[in-house]
Amino acid sequence: MSELTSEELPVPPFMEPFRIKAVEPIPFPTAAERRDALVSAGWNLFRVPARAITIDLLTDSGTAAMSAAQWSALMVGDESYAGARSFERFETVVRDLTGYAEILPVHQGRAAERILLGLLLGPGDISVSNTHFDSTRAAVEAAGAQAVDLPVPVGPGELNPFGGDLDTGRLRDLLRHSADRVKCVVLTITNNAGGGQPVSVRNVKAVRQLCDAHGVPLFLDASRFAENAYLITEREDGYRHLTPREVARVVFELADGCWASLKKDGMANIGGLVALRDAGLAARAREQLIAFEGFPTYGGLAGRDLEALAQGLLEVTEPDYLRYRAECARWFGEQLGLAGLPVLQPTGCHAVYVDAGAMLPHIAPQQLPATAVANALYLAGGVRVTELGTLVFGRRDPDGGPDVPAPRELVRFTLPRRVYTLSHLEYVVDVAETVSSKADQLTGYHIVEQGGALRQFTAVLRPAAEW
Numbered sequence: 001m002s003e004l005t006s007e008e009l010p011v012p013p014f015m016e017p018f019r020i021k022a023v024e025p026i027p028f029p030t031a032a033e034r035r036d037a038l039v040s041a042g043w044n045l046f047r048v049p050a051r052a053i054t055i056d057l058l059t060d061s062g063t064a065a066m067s068a069a070q071w072s073a074l075m076v077g078d079e080s081y082a083g084a085r086s087f088e089r090f091e092t093v094v095r096d097l098t099g100y101a102e103i104l105p106v107h108q109g110r111a112a113e114r115i116l117l118g119l120l121l122g123p124g125d126i127s128v129s130n131t132h133f134d135s136t137r138a139a140v141e142a143a144g145a146q147a148v149d150l151p152v153p154v155g156p157g158e159l160n161p162f163g164g165d166l167d168t169g170r171l172r173d174l175l176r177h178s179a180d181r182v183k184c185v186v187l188t189i190t191n192n193a194g195g196g197q198p199v200s201v202r203n204v205k206a207v208r209q210l211c212d213a214h215g216v217p218l219f220l221d222a223s224r225f226a227e228n229a230y231l232i233t234e235r236e237d238g239y240r241h242l243t244p245r246e247v248a249r250v251v252f253e254l255a256d257g258c259w260a261s262l263k264k265d266g267m268a269n270i271g272g273l274v275a276l277r278d279a280g281l282a283a284r285a286r287e288q289l290i291a292f293e294g295f296p297t298y299g300g301l302a303g304r305d306l307e308a309l310a311q312g313l314l315e316v317t318e319p320d321y322l323r324y325r326a327e328c329a330r331w332f333g334e335q336l337g338l339a340g341l342p343v344l345q346p347t348g349c350h351a352v353y354v355d356a357g358a359m360l361p362h363i364a365p366q367q368l369p370a371t372a373v374a375n376a377l378y379l380a381g382g383v384r385v386t387e388l389g390t391l392v393f394g395r396r397d398p399d400g401g402p403d404v405p406a407p408r409e410l411v412r413f414t415l416p417r418r419v420y421t422l423s424h425l426e427y428v429v430d431v432a433e434t435v436s437s438k439a440d441q442l443t444g445y446h447i448v449e450q451g452g453a454l455r456q457f458t459a460v461l462r463p464a465a466e467w
């Protein structure tokens, strides 16, 4: 009897800690339909309509499934223009989570970045980060300033549990030589561009000390604060006994403020925030908010959005949810590895990254091996992933020569929150295995048409084999 009490029944850590209440059918286009869709899209998955996608692992941004509690919170949304009750609830939840007094809602992360970085930076200034996310870099550059990335170096094949850390040695040197130009240090938690790896508390403390020594403010891009906190409870001595919410608070306390895209760990489909200690800076940010987003108690969102976000910010730090999310990514990474794909280790929470360069050594970076893998996954099974290789990070040669390749040719299998079950991911693994078994037959792509910044969204490609 005692051997079968509920505590002793093994619950697999990756088992979904929720059951399904509302469902949405997924499309199953045929192989011929997939090919037609990709040809019509100029061989660019960003241009393929969602109705032609079976499993969509393009992004974890704004793609979460909301809980029953969030859906019911929508109904009590207060749509008053000024002083809505829903703002008060949002403000209370965010204050309680972060400890910051000044809370500004915005419609999404990049609005927060434009407002805050626009106030902190001017021409000739420098913003330093473990890695600026692409929209963050765009906001820094729009202010006429320079974005300097100082990620810790992680060698190929090296396992660094805190691969998201900022290189404090290089930060010390930079501050020694140009402290007067550095107007902010930004820690992106987790470090999205750097493989979704966490930043350790130890690193945040070391960065804080350097900032204090030079009078530079420290901000967090906290879009995945809960995933970062969970990975700290798993990987960093001294924090294993704390809850993810407690660890998140420790990290927030070390900074002067934060912004976030709440389309990630807000567990909702739209939203963002700026949260600050400094009332003076907040007052200036509020003026910008009014000019570009809306009245300070809604900031470009509906009252119901604020309700769903307030509830989402409570749910996202639940240990069962975060354990499932991390274990699910780990399991998925393991399975993709067994299917023959070179998976970057360790996995984080929001995505699994695969080295397309290692998979397709016969395709030169200028012929976009990461695009070749992504497109093959779509053709083989309607799976959409993101290319993070030369199409996204390569630089055009100003004289019309070949592109300067990206440092790595990656594809990202991104996991929307609470959307796909393990059996959906098993299907993706099967599709990936088919692609991996034919890797030596895949061919690359040429870019036929492209825009300027963020060319991946609109570029038109053509298979090199048809060139």
Ligand SMILES: *Cc1c(COP(=O)(O)O)cnc(C)c1O
Residues within 6 Å of the ligand: 061, 108, 109, 110, 111, 133, 135, 136, 188, 192, 221, 223, 224, 260, 261, 262, 263, 264, 271, 272
């Ligand atoms: C998504 C994201 C942003 C930008 O937020 P949007 O809501 O897409 O405007 C900024 N920083 C990080 C780390 C992100 O992941």
